[in-house]
Amino acid sequence: MQKWFxxxxxxxxxxxxxxxxxxxxxxxxSTMGLVQxxxxxxxxxxxxxxxxxxxxxxxxxxxxxxGNPRHDRTAWAAAELVVLFGAITLITGPLWARKAWGVWWQxxxxxxxxxxxWMVAVAYMLLRKYGGPGSDKLGAGLALFGMANVPFIYISxxxxxxxxxxxxxxxxxxxxxxxxxxxxxxxxLLMFVLLLRLRVRLEEQRSRLDALYLATDE
Amino acid sequence: MHRILFAMxxxxxxxxxxxxxxxxxxxxxxxxxxxxxxELPAQDQLPAAPLLVAAYSFxxxxxxxxxxxxxxxxxxxxxxxERLESDLKRSGRT
Numbered sequence: 001m002q003k004w005f006x007x008x009x010x011x012x013x014x015x016x017x018x019x020x021x022x023x024x025x026x027x028x029x030s031t032m033g034l035v036q037x038x039x040x041x042x043x044x045x046x047x048x049x050x051x052x053x054x055x056x057x058x059x060x061x062x063x064x065x066x067g068n069p070r071h072d073r074t075a076w077a078a079a080e081l082v083v084l085f086g087a088i089t090l091i092t093g094p095l096w097a098r099k100a101w102g103v104w105w106q107x108x109x110x111x112x113x114x115x116x117x118w119m120v121a122v123a124y125m126l127l128r129k130y131g132g133p134g135s136d137k138l139g140a141g142l143a144l145f146g147m148a149n150v151p152f153i154y155i156s157x158x159x160x161x162x163x164x165x166x167x168x169x170x171x172x173x174x175x176x177x178x179x180x181x182x183x184x185x186x187x188x189l190l191m192f193v194l195l196l197r198l199r200v201r202l203e204e205q206r207s208r209l210d211a212l213y214l215a216t217d218e
Numbered sequence: 219m220h221r222i223l224f225a226m227x228x229x230x231x232x233x234x235x236x237x238x239x240x241x242x243x244x245x246x247x248x249x250x251x252x253x254x255x256x257e258l259p260a261q262d263q264l265p266a267a268p269l270l271v272a273a274y275s276f277x278x279x280x281x282x283x284x285x286x287x288x289x290x291x292x293x294x295x296x297x298x299x300e301r302l303e304s305d306l307k308r309s310g311r312t
Contacts, residue, residue: 020274029252035266036252038273045277084284091280092273099266100249165249172251191281198288205295212302 015187022180035099042092044188049085057147060140077199079124086118108162120146
């Protein structure tokens, strides 16, 4: 493991400890009250969900055209993080919506496209695990669909009628809301980098193991 | 493999009913911005805490479970690597 990993993990742990303090000190939002504080984990996890899908897609694209197994390992690692952060987004969202909107779920374009993006990542994981030989290229193709869905998820709230807040909310946030949000976002980003590195390391070790098995068979 | 796929299809079918019920619920007004205030009416504060606790607990548990899962998988692969390397050394191949 690289030298930066342990110090970065310590910093990330400290930031996770500080974030709840900042979130607790943030003011209540006028119409939603206490439940709006779910925003500080829901939005950063949603951003990382989309970022993971982009990383998975770009790595898959490079693997499809370059054939370097390193990119395939990155894509697989990122796909698992799409599932993780997508699950966090899709669970925390309805918990917030139940109070703010009065319903757990709406089949509006943002929520439905996010669910589709998450299901593409789940399909990728199943394909890689049970697909057998050739599933790496098929998975890479599937990851491109997952990445293509990302801009659609992001801009959908600005173009379709939906009850989900638009992308205008974050740029207009007062500092009292913005500070805990950006702190939380940086914490989640650091967590993403660490988990991606850890997961890629696991794939590297598995590749080494496969090479050793081949050596023992010869 | 087939059993997993069959189980996934069953889960999708089971979710279809609640999904239709959700789809029929009326849509509240869309929100454009957040406005801070100092105090909230008591009735607005009551049911929020369990939802908030559930959300934060889920985030903490999901991240913790994932880190434990990756660590366990890494430990398994590491053990396997060490075993194979020692087998190869013993058989005179490196």
